[in-house]
Amino acid sequence: MAHIALATGFLLFLIGLYGALTNRNLLRMIVAFTVADAGINVVIVAVGHMRGRTAPILDGAVPAAEAASRIIDPVPQALVLTAIVIGVGITALMLAYAYKLYEARRSLDIGKFMELKW
Amino acid sequence: MIRRAAALALIAALGALLLPLLLGYHPDEALNLTACYYAERTAADLGAANIVTAIVVTYRGLDTLGEVTVLFLSAAVVGLVLARGRTATTGGRPRLPAGELLTTGSRLLAPLIMLLGIYIFVNGHLTPGGGFQGGAVIASGVLLLLLAEPGRRLGHRVIALVESLSGLAYVAIGVAGLVYAGGFLDNRILPIGTLGELASAGAIPVIYSLIGLKVGAEFSSMLANLSETEEL
Numbered sequence: 001m002a003h004i005a006l007a008t009g010f011l012l013f014l015i016g017l018y019g020a021l022t023n024r025n026l027l028r029m030i031v032a033f034t035v036a037d038a039g040i041n042v043v044i045v046a047v048g049h050m051r052g053r054t055a056p057i058l059d060g061a062v063p064a065a066e067a068a069s070r071i072i073d074p075v076p077q078a079l080v081l082t083a084i085v086i087g088v089g090i091t092a093l094m095l096a097y098a099y100k101l102y103e104a105r106r107s108l109d110i111g112k113f114m115e116l117k118w
Numbered sequence: 119m120i121r122r123a124a125a126l127a128l129i130a131a132l133g134a135l136l137l138p139l140l141l142g143y144h145p146d147e148a149l150n151l152t153a154c155y156y157a158e159r160t161a162a163d164l165g166a167a168n169i170v171t172a173i174v175v176t177y178r179g180l181d182t183l184g185e186v187t188v189l190f191l192s193a194a195v196v197g198l199v200l201a202r203g204r205t206a207t208t209g210g211r212p213r214l215p216a217g218e219l220l221t222t223g224s225r226l227l228a229p230l231i232m233l234l235g236i237y238i239f240v241n242g243h244l245t246p247g248g249g250f251q252g253g254a255v256i257a258s259g260v261l262l263l264l265l266a267e268p269g270r271r272l273g274h275r276v277i278a279l280v281e282s283l284s285g286l287a288y289v290a291i292g293v294a295g296l297v298y299a300g301g302f303l304d305n306r307i308l309p310i311g312t313l314g315e316l317a318s319a320g321a322i323p324v325i326y327s328l329i330g331l332k333v334g335a336e337f338s339s340m341l342a343n344l345s346e347t348e349e350l
Contacts, residue, residue, distance in 0.1 A: 002143070002145045003140065003143065006140055006143060007140055010133070010136045010139075010140060013136075014129050014132060014133055014136075017129060017132070018125055018126070018129045021121075021125035021128065021129075022121070022122055022125050047143075049145065050145055050146060050147075050149075051145060055246065056157070056168070056169040056170055057167055057168045057169065057170075057244075057245070057246065058160075058161055058167045058168075058169070058313065058314075059167060059314065064160075064161035064162070064313065067157040067158060067160075067161070067169075068149055068154050068157040068158050069148075071149075071157055071169065073146070073149055073150070073153045074153060074156055074157070074169040074170045074173055075152060075153050075156070075173065077170045078170050078173040078174050078178065081170070081174060081248075081250060082174075082181070082182075082185050084250075085185060085189060085250050085333070086185065086188055086189070088189075088254075088337070089188060089189050089191075089192030089193070090192065092192060092193070092196050092340045092344070093192050093195060093196060093199075095196075095344065096195070096196040096199045096200050096343075096344070097199065099199075099200065099344075099347055100199055100200075
């Protein structure tokens with residue numbers, strides 16, 4: 001089970017990276033980066049999963065005294081919460097810059113932006 | 119063609135690097151030391167039922183303050199980048215009005231979506247959810263309003279006010295923790311209460327509500343800025 005989630009995450013990461021490398025359109029590159037981002041998040045959450053345990057929330061089914069033997073690892077989930085939020089901020093920034101580049105050149109083709117190429 | 123082949127080769131090499139990680143992975147049988155500490159101490163020390171919330175808001179509260187700051191910075195830069203050179207006139211091409219269905223539907227749904235967002239961040243210490251999730255839900259309600267009325271200009275002053283006031287209150291609660299409890303952002307400035315009740319876990323519901331308002335305002339301002347860019 002954990003292996004399936006892990007493999008899905010790695011696969012999403014590779015697909016996203018491939019998309020970012022091969023697409024010439026800035027918007028498609030941004031979408032590809034978000035796919036890679038989602039893949040990494042899936043990997044981190046999958047690493048925290050443990051067989052036969054439940055979510056790290058204490059209630060009637062998971063009394064506080066037995067928590068350590070009943071819940072999965074909460075730390076990766078807290079990490080991914082942060083990562084998702086930062087990912088949204090980065091995506092918004094990339095979209096804003098893409099808009100500005102389009103405004104300057106009337107094109108979203110990455111091949112039209114040669115200034116920093118060596 | 120060469121570019122595509124080079125990209126494929128690179129991806130294959132990366133995949134080959136990741137494959138041993140995948141095949142050699144064995145899930146842990148027991149929690150590691152850090153997770154064990156959080157699992158055992160959260161209920162007694164902080165009174166929060168949701169351990170992830172306890173980590174995000176209190177144990178690693180300073181990191182969350184930094185995260186909110188990063189989000190604020192990116193919202194501010196989006197506003198700055200898009201506002202520069204924007205024409206003052208609201209003219210440009212007149213936008214197509216939204217359909218009847220969307221307009222009527224948004225009148226029913228937008229308040230409910232806002233209510234759900236508030237529910238999610240107020241109950242962040244008891245159920246899955248919290249400030250960031252609730253804030254994102256609130257921003258999705260704002261997005262619905264923007265879609266229903268494409269010409270609408272959101273009140274940037276209101277958004278900025280909500281955002282800065284909640285940020286200020288967040289830091290003020292953190293400093294209060296320094297004075298009245300164990301340290302910066304300590305939640306025990308308020309009584310911990312009974313595990314599982316709404317008014318429990320000290321300052322965690324207050325802090326997460328402030329984070330929810332702040333995140334909702336930041337996402338809304340990003341959406342408003344992106345939607346107010348003139349069509350080229």
